[in-house]
Amino acid sequence: MRYWLFKSEPGEFGIDDLARRPDRSEHWDGVRNYQARNLMRDEMRVGDALFFYHSNCDEPGIVGIARVAREAYPDPTAFDPGNKHYDPRSRPEQPTWYMVDVEFVRKLRRTITLAELKTRPELDGLALVRRGNRLSVMPVSEAQWHFILGLE
Template sequence: MSKSKQYWLVKTEPESFSIADLAKSPNQTTCWDGVRNYQARNFLRDEMKLGDDVLFYHSNAEPPVVMGTCVVVREAYPDHTAWDKKDHHYDPKASPDNPIWQMVDLKLVETFDHPVTLPELRAVKSLAKMELLRQGSRLSVQPVKPNEFKTVVALGRKK
């Protein structure tokens, strides 16, 4: 029995990798590497599945903002940047024999006409329990409820 579609939010600092960078990537697709938190890694490894929809969030922007959506096009596989000593995501405990960290591939679906700011999200009553808005929420990969995803997408598409 296949699992039903799930929804996610991934955070990125736009100066490191923005939605514009994703749009310029070959086939508008990239590996989502560099996740170095065990809970976020577990979401990537154990729960993110082919076809899951993802909100693309610029976390270090002023204000932070949901820029658009993407979709999982490849399920979890070892994050090779962890054992590359030249990569800024290098982890000396990781190796090809002990990969520790995982990544998925994401493909751009849409860039919002109206990127949705964090203050706008906070103003929507139906989003009050969204993980992103929870005090102290810092995970770079987090689950999103289906109704939250639909609400954010509707906000992003408004003119």
């Protein structure tokens, strides 16, 4: 099993939205960064664990846990001219963008804030705390995963 962190804006789609889905799962579409796409397409596997991170909000931080429910497949929003994630270069026969399905596991007892994560020297190698990191999908080491869970 691998460990990941997914960023999402709670105003767009938050942990509560995922928890409310009838089967508690949803596709993770709209990723338009090649590095994040490659991680999803080439490395994520069913059962991998995900930290659900709320970004672009009053208190950014890790709010829950999910898991990969379906491995990467072409993101159909890239083919739809009416969708905000449309990419005219991506075609169904040769897709550029991929998505995975994620399944709700649980909310954390509290938000583990970005500010708190940045104060922990044990997390110096975590991509999330690096200056200028804008990736919406990033790997988390097993040691980092367990350390962060211990902060809960």
